[in-house]
Amino acid sequence: MPTDRQNVNNGMTTQPETAPLSPTTIDLLRHGQVATPDLFCAPSHEPLGISGWKQLTLATQTGQWDAIITSPSRRCHDFARLLAQRLDCPFAVDARFGEMDFGDWVGQTQAAIWEQDAQLLQQLWYQPRRFIAPHGEAMEDFIARVNQAWMQLQTDYAGQRVLVLTHAGVMRVVLAKVLDILYQKSLHFEIGYAQLTRIRIYPDGIASLVGHGLPQA
Amino acid sequence: MPTDRQNVNNGMTTQPETAPLSPTTIDLLRHGQVATPDLFCAPSHEPLGISGWKQLTLATQTGQWDAIITSPSRRCHDFARLLAQRLDCPFAVDARFGEMDFGDWVGQTQAAIWEQDAQLLQQLWYQPRRFIAPHGEAMEDFIARVNQAWMQLQTDYAGQRVLVLTHAGVMRVVLAKVLDILYQKSLHFEIGYAQLTRIRIYPDGIASLVGHGLPQA
Numbered sequence: 001m002p003t004d005r006q007n008v009n010n011g012m013t014t015q016p017e018t019a020p021l022s023p024t025t026i027d028l029l030r031h032g033q034v035a036t037p038d039l040f041c042a043p044s045h046e047p048l049g050i051s052g053w054k055q056l057t058l059a060t061q062t063g064q065w066d067a068i069i070t071s072p073s074r075r076c077h078d079f080a081r082l083l084a085q086r087l088d089c090p091f092a093v094d095a096r097f098g099e100m101d102f103g104d105w106v107g108q109t110q111a112a113i114w115e116q117d118a119q120l121l122q123q124l125w126y127q128p129r130r131f132i133a134p135h136g137e138a139m140e141d142f143i144a145r146v147n148q149a150w151m152q153l154q155t156d157y158a159g160q161r162v163l164v165l166t167h168a169g170v171m172r173v174v175l176a177k178v179l180d181i182l183y184q185k186s187l188h189f190e191i192g193y194a195q196l197t198r199i200r201i202y203p204d205g206i207a208s209l210v211g212h213g214l215p216q217a
Numbered sequence: 218m219p220t221d222r223q224n225v226n227n228g229m230t231t232q233p234e235t236a237p238l239s240p241t242t243i244d245l246l247r248h249g250q251v252a253t254p255d256l257f258c259a260p261s262h263e264p265l266g267i268s269g270w271k272q273l274t275l276a277t278q279t280g281q282w283d284a285i286i287t288s289p290s291r292r293c294h295d296f297a298r299l300l301a302q303r304l305d306c307p308f309a310v311d312a313r314f315g316e317m318d319f320g321d322w323v324g325q326t327q328a329a330i331w332e333q334d335a336q337l338l339q340q341l342w343y344q345p346r347r348f349i350a351p352h353g354e355a356m357e358d359f360i361a362r363v364n365q366a367w368m369q370l371q372t373d374y375a376g377q378r379v380l381v382l383t384h385a386g387v388m389r390v391v392l393a394k395v396l397d398i399l400y401q402k403s404l405h406f407e408i409g410y411a412q413l414t415r416i417r418i419y420p421d422g423i424a425s426l427v428g429h430g431l432p433q434a
């Protein structure tokens with residue numbers, strides 16, 4: 001069976017009259033481990049721990065990007081800014097790539113949340129579309145803002161190689177969008193610290209998942 | 218957001234009374250490039266080309282597996298058998314991990330098929346569930362046999378690390394099963410030569426996609 005639907009298009013369909021654009025490659029990189037252990041969701045000011053820095057350094061050591069975008073959270077932003085300096089490439093902060101706002105759960109351990117809100121925590125996994133943490137953001141709103149940022153990214157950086165430093169929840173929303181599946185199904189993907197998901201968008205608008213969980217770019 | 222649903226289970230739910238089993242790790246590895254260029258689907262006797270051998274050698278050089286299973290096609294079988302010898306591990310051929318039978322299309326170039334059967338070729342991508350190549354296997358039958366082999370594999374090799382040398386179509390069926398999505402959606406995954414998809418099955422039966430498109434195991 002051919003590798004992907006691009007095989008079918010290559011040389012087979014009518015070529016566009018203008019020269020074809022390059023595909024856009026977007027790498028989503030999850031932040032590394034934060035300094036405080038066992039948090040369900042770290043607060044925005046929480047820095048990476050030493051091992052988190054190492055994880056991200058390893059994950060990006062051979063990668064080449066034309067632009068770097070980051071969530072405003074320190075665990076993404078601090079490393080992204082330095083990487084952009086090292087690669088001497090454009091750098092932008094986009095709050096829409098920030099993690100879902102877990103409200104009162106932010107900064108708590110998972111064990112503590114389980115004690116207070118076991119049912120709600122379970123809902124996040126079994127009925128995620130209806131989930132809202134206490135004083136937090138609704139899943140539907142979260143999905144809408146990430147998708148909006150994702151669509152704009154493809155326009156603003158068409159034909160380029162872009163790295164986005166972001167969070168597991170954000171990556172799940174994008175995976176669901178790219179694969180055209182429900183957010184729930186994206187829970188079957190494991191997303192470890194400093195793991196990378198590579199998506200390629202072809203000039204005909206088709207998006208493909210090229211890689212996931214890559215140890216290095 | 219936590220990495221995956223395992224986070225929710227760890228230490229949170231009642232532990233089983235028996236010691237927990239290890240997860241089962243199943244790596245699906247697509248064969249390398251075959252000797253004859255540009256075939257839509259190679260015949261079963263078609264060998265790997267030199268670059269195909271190199272691709273598979275690179276993809277497996279650091280991997281460790283307890284057992285190796287292969288499709289009977291030479292492009293999978295020849296390398297799998299030698300790898301099992303090198304790793305001194307059990308080796309089995311399972312015809313159910315063979316590629317979909319494309320009937321009269323086997324051994325033809327994609328350009329030739331496009332000339333004869335353009336509409337049918339397009340159906341493979343846009344209505345794959347109804348697809349049958351001339352004198353070939355129905356997609357529904359193909360999906361059923363791969364799923365059957367996939368379920369049995371999890372039982373026969375529970376708790377082990379298994380490598381399956383196979384084909385892109387087979388990998389798409391497994392991806393659809395693991396992610397609980399329609400086969401059509403698996404077409405959003407790119408599956409290059411000698412690329413690996415790693416799936417982990419936890420003792421509670423939950424399957425996760427750990428990696429895809431990994432350059433090395």
